[in-house]
Amino acid sequence: MKQRIKNIVEINDNRTSKVFAIFIQVLILVSIITFTLETIPDLKPQTRTILYVIEVFSVIVFTIEYLLRIYVSERKLKFIFSFYGIIDLLAILPFYLSFGVDLRSLRALRFLRLFRILKLVRYNRAMNHFTTAIKSAKEEILLFLFITLILIYFAAVGIYYFENAAQPEHFSSIFDSLWWAIVTLTTVGYGDVYPITVGGKVFTFFILLIGLGIVAIPTGIISSALTKSVDNKETDN
Incomplete structure (x- = not known):
């Protein structure tokens, strides 16, 4: 089971892994768009509700993905404190920190949601070439x-x-x-x-x-x- 999950969440040549990667990419873009739309003043309450539902769904999926990556990792602490691990955590952390926090401080936390766009790096092979070139x-x-x-x-x-x-x-x-x-x-x-x-x-x-x-x-x-x-x-x- 662990190997099967790893073959899905990690980038591989199998069809399921590619579908999962595309799904995550699309969800990242959708969550970034909703974050941008939330900054529009005078939005209708119905619209804000829809955006919030999308936000909750995105966070749930990203949280599951993050936990699955920890689960399949051979060296869990190394992954948690790695570049990608930190980015994955920062992508979901502001949502959970918003509970029980003074609303005035939320604006300072919301910018952390922009770290979601960095999650796209994980699924971009061209970026891997760039990283190798820099090294x-x-x-x-x-x-x-x-x-x-x-x-x-x-x-x-x-x-x-x-x-x-x-x-x-x-x-x-x-x-x-x-x-x-x-x-x-x-x-x-x-x-x-x-x-x-x-x-x-x-x-x-x-x-x-x-x-x-x-x-x-x-x-x-x-x-x-x-x-x-x-x-x-x-x-x-």
Whole structure:
């Protein structure tokens, strides 16, 4: 019986497992839609009743699914504290916490229901490829992040020396200059802080060029790792 249940709740190639996965996906989407509809003001009481019934049904199904996954898991504690286990728990926890809690606090709990959308990750094979790609390229990504932090610091130092005398209110210290460095290197450019000296403008030009590379590099790293992950999967098949 345990193996039979595991073949259903875990993603397998059998028909029953696929039907179960599709059912859960649809129910997740339905519950998210009902959550969104509940925020509409002046809903009719009948409509709110229908939405509540759908909510209760969704929570019951998700609770049963969560308990079944614990039941079929070989290492139950590992599953409970795993990423997917925590997401599954957070998807149903707000509903149960709502009983006996001051109604004013419910608004703070309701946002946790958005974790239901993360349950879709479990049923998305493409997301598994992405996760594998991130793991395989983690060293390159960490190196890139370390270099980026260094570049942000040097950019802050550079703009501080160029603009401190002209704009002491915006570039009073290197710490204040870090905000400009971050928004410039990430090519966001809010425009709230910008250079006015010739040297500062030229320096900004080069920083922007570097920033374009900073945006492109992680995309290339992840794309390459993702391609390898997909190719390896096809080779295994």
